[in-house]
Amino acid sequence: MLEASKNGTAGRLAERAVGERSQSAGASASPPVVPDPELVQKARRRRFTAEYKLRVLTEADACSKSGEVGALLRREGLYSSLLTEWRRQRERGALEALERPRGRPKADPRERELADLRRRADRAEAELVKARKVIEVQGKVSALLEDLLKPSSAKDESTER
Secondary structure, eight states: OHHHHHHHHHHHHOOOOOOOOOSSSTTOOOOOOOOOOOOOOOOOOOOOOOHHHHHHHHHHOOOSSTTHHHHHHHHHOHHHHHHHHHEEEEEHHHHHHHHHHOOOOOOOOHHHHHHHHHHHHHHHHHHHHHHHHHHHHHHHHHHHHHHHSSOOOHHHHHHHH
């Protein structure tokens, strides 16, 4: 083991990849047959803000020496095609549009309140129609009961005339 540490092989065994798993430190470096599911990450699309795009474009435009743009792209982890697309967007004025939040605009609170009041008014009108029908039915029932409960002499007089 002492000899291994002198020539640096012990250091190489300790410097394994984060997800690499071997049972012993001296195990062979043969690749596993089945990939380790813990190492697989779901790919996510990168999103760049308009501010970031403008900053990178400004830095790229300021580069004058050969290789400076490549160094910038490597440092930021970008592709040259992104610079091309971002320049086109800047020319069209699309970068300003990207700063606006995505999705549906927020509803105006007055419109929401107005819709709520309209729903309440419709509901009140429906209840009013029901109440009028109930009152009409009650009036008819009252008149019918009044006719049924009249004394029989009053009925005879009304029929004779």
